[in-house]
Amino acid sequence: ASPSSLQGSELHGWRPPVDCVRANELCAAESNCSSRYRTLRQCLAGRDRNTMLANKECQAALEVLQESPLYDCRCKRGMKKELQCLQIYWSIHLGLTEGEEFYEASPYEPITSRLSDIFRLASIFSGTGADPAMSVKSNHCLDAAKACNLNENCKRLRSAYISTCNREVSNFERCNRRKCHKALRQFFDRVPSEYTYRMLFCSCRDQACAERRRQTILPICSYEDKEKPNCLELRNMCRADHLCRSRLADFHANCRASYQTMTSCPSDNYQACLGSYAGMIGFDMTPNYVDSNPTSIVVSPWCSCRGSGNMEEECEKFLKDFTENPCLRNAIQAFGNGTDVNVSPKNPLFHATQPPRMEKTPSLPDDLNDSTSLGTSVITTCTSIQEQGLKLNKSKELSMCFTELTTNIIPGSNFVGSPDSVD
Amino acid sequence: LYFSRDTYSEKLYVDEPAGTPLLYVHALQDTRGEVPHFHLGQHLYSTYRSQSHKNDWFQINEDTGLLYLNQSLDQRALEKLSARNGGFPLRTIYLQVFLSPKPFQEHECHWPSCAKVMLFIINATMPACSSLKPREFCFLETGLSFRIKENKPPGTFHQFRLLPVQHLCPNISISYQFHRDEDLPFHSDKDTMEVSMKHSLDREQKEKYELIAKCTVRDGLREEDVMAPFPVTVYDEDDSPPSFPTGINTASAIVEYKRKEGTVLAVLQVFDADVVPSSGEIQRKYTHTMLTSDPWVTEFFRVEHYPNETSYTSNGSRVRAMMHVYKLVLNRSLPITESRSFQLEVLVNDTDFQGPRGALLLYFNVSILPVSIRFPNNTYYFSVNRNAHRYAQIGKVCIENCKEFHGVNVTYRLQSPSTNCTALGIITTPESTTGTLFVNDSSVLQRSECTEMQYTVVASDRQSKKQAKTLLIISIEGNYFPEEEGCPISCAVNKKRLECEECGGLGSLMGTCQWTFGDGKGISKNFSTCTPSLKTCPDGNCDAVESRDLHICPQDCIRGEIIGGHERGEWKGIKAGYGVCNCFPEEKKCFCEPDDDKEPLCDEVCR
Amino acid sequence: ARVRHQPCGLRELEVSVSELGLGYVSDETILFRYCSGTCEAAARIYDLGLRRLRQRRRVRKEKIRARPCCRPLAYEEEVSFLDSRNRYHTVSELSAKECGCV
């Protein structure tokens, strides 16, 4: 959740960020700032960054810039000059953190919309959900494809990436992956998430549905390859490209499992996590379902930890952020079940009615008994978006999927994951 | 010196008093006699390194590695820190601890000489002792994980006690031990609660210890055990020389028919018990050189190196290692006249391994056999029907072992003693090194005076100019029947069996097209269609003759539109079709549709 | 050549105006151009699909055409003639100028 949703008192004298393109313009218009920014870029471009950063001029430039909007500037997913914005962001932040950090700050502004917003939009726009009686048994991913096919924009962009990714290039080259990735990026950038999430995160009861879900991004072209690279090498390849680096940082920022929150998601915002997961599709780090097992949701980039040498631990930690990430899994399940978390600091106390299974938080040792873990139970007050009764005709009673969340507060700490605290 | 962990963590409640001990960091020796000194970074960070603040609250004992609160962290301090956290209340603070004597750079904190400390801020006062659960006395939620370099001196690498809790509740009795600690290389001291190594470790013996730590909490009469994983990863160094897994260091490489660039001639394997360097750098560190001064050898041969991670079982657990595969490969296609034998030595060098036996020699015994171009038969006999249309494929000729040849460019051509009765042509199919005989002038076949044709077939290797010849006798059979008017040039146009078999088309052997029945199973490879010859069309291969003219077999050669249920061939043609597939070569278009027009399609309003 | 496979194209015929049966009585002869031939090759998957839906009664009680037509794509502007009562008439778009499958 972004600062805008915070109450005044909690802003802590914080300055709302401008986007980096705007911040760059502001800095360029101000001689002191523009000269310091030029100096800093020279400092950071120099051969031995550390000695350069230790010299007076570079320090002075850094101090000035830390007070300028450039320092806290962010970018927006899908904004007009997104790449330029990201290039400016990384030109500053890449220099300040020497070497590879495991987790990098996301250059994107925090996502404020929530899954419940998507469910609401989906129920207005799609208008072609399955009949409720039928939908309990129906294939939600098939319904999602139908909803897309019946929407002109979604159908056109879906067909664009499918025909691109499905086109054989030669006997040795299964397809043109670069074009396929570009078409996939356009699909996920330009089609509203009410449609794209339904195809990507639909919940499944049988193998056929799960295989359709796995096939959504045409993995044979966009994902699989002859060999699996080492995950740390794949990360390096991704971080060599500003867009991919930004999407990966965003994924970590929004999906990194945290034991300090209720949903295991950093800011208890499933939409933020799903949005950043979808944001990686069409890049080197494209993730996908690893199999068509309807019940266990395991997603992963196309890489392994073979050949890690002494970095196997770090490699496995990187991979587990995908394959064993309770935040990501909860978010996908939540979307599939049409549930969202509604945690607002004003009324921390909720009461439980009917607890479904909630994934354990990440780093708790297996033998941890429940008494100390965050006992959280989530109730759904309506069925999932796939099960919503969306009749074709105009009169749609808006069945919102809102969830009451009960929380057993940890004794001794008012440790109610306030939705706005970023871990 | 190196830290035994890359990240330490502890809980920090607001308003904990100055002086509260937080945790111990531990360093292990790279070489005996090293003495660690710990330094705290001047800055502390919120979630990301870019959001830093001056460190006024924490201090570390340079010698013991004890991290403690230098100044209490109160509400006001917490808000000041949050201001740089994008306006969000702060949940985690990161400190950096450096090891000297190595000079440290504040901007760079990476294991082994720097470790991060994560302090989880709990915006509440320290809970009362009685309210804490047994687990909270024993372990943190973030879990433990240790790194110990192999072959290094043993030392103390952990201290179990949770210092803040012990500081708060001194009279709670807590003890730690390893669950089932028989013959473990680690010792857990009951009093100091420190964990140390009994001896240095050898990764090639065991690289992962999945221990379980047991903590016993006694509070009056009550006693409770809490378990937690205690994983130790042994870090590798290049201490194993390369070796031959099966003792074999020699392979023979025989070159006969397969003389094409890229052909793999022989393979040898080298085993290395180490897994460093990682796959990203292994190609640079593991070098191989062909020990030859003959430029011809380096022109025609190359060695390819494929490092693959493998593993073996030792002491009941999996240990990773590397298997290096070396392939001797043809770097250029070899002429058929080339013939020689020699031994090629290849030096493989593990440049990372400090020791005498870091390099090995591979031996490839190469023998190149000459191959000749010759026809197995002196004379070939074929027959052709008088009604055959142009491009009808009469038969194939090929030199001995033609199917075996790779990388040899053989072409075929016809020579004819007489000029009047000559109707045939020949086309070379490069991949299979065969020559296909086809009707090139069908009008000759219609002349009754022509009853037989004689040719000499000449096969020649383009590179060496070597040639082979054989005699070809073609008998012309059957009577000529002029075709009905208005027949399309291409058999493929016809959509029904009747109209198919009443006409001929380019490539038809007997002067009439042939109808092939599909299996009627949806989009299938066996689709119904009208073809000039069932033998060659459709067969999913747009062969050398068919590719001369799209009218011959558009089913195999079409690149344009295919309308209706279908699957496209690899490059061209219809791989599978629904119902009947018919084509219009002029429009470069094919249709696949069931031919079940039982019901006349009324243009008017259907009831 | 077999009628069956003649592709759609422009044909022409010398006819008297009276033969056109438009009600004008005139012995003048004009060149009447028209479109004829098969449009088999011009079919699209649209036609295949529409045919199938028609056969399965998913499309009913509607006037549809599930096959391309060989029709004029352009017409000649006009032609004039003197009728048997010595009065001139001008008729537009009587002849096709260009044909195609639509």
Place this chain on the structure above:
Amino acid sequence: ARVRHQPCGLRELEVSVSELGLGYVSDETILFRYCSGTCEAAARIYDLGLRRLRQRRRVRKEKIRARPCCRPLAYEEEVSFLDSRNRYHTVSELSAKECGCV
């Protein structure tokens, strides 16, 4: 309007891919748009003349069309779907985008 006199125009129908009878087996639902309706008002004098010549056997053994057709003037580029064997197919020009009498 009564079916017989509905003017030529674009209609749409939700169909499953399998129903199109093209051989693809897929439960995906797509929007199939087609042209239907009458073109009576679009006839030209050309049609009248051609019909008369046909009746008088001046035009014989030819495939001719002496009435305008209600046909697509433009088609939708492509639609893609996943079949029951989890393979994607893309079909071009399946649906009409614009109709007219030709």
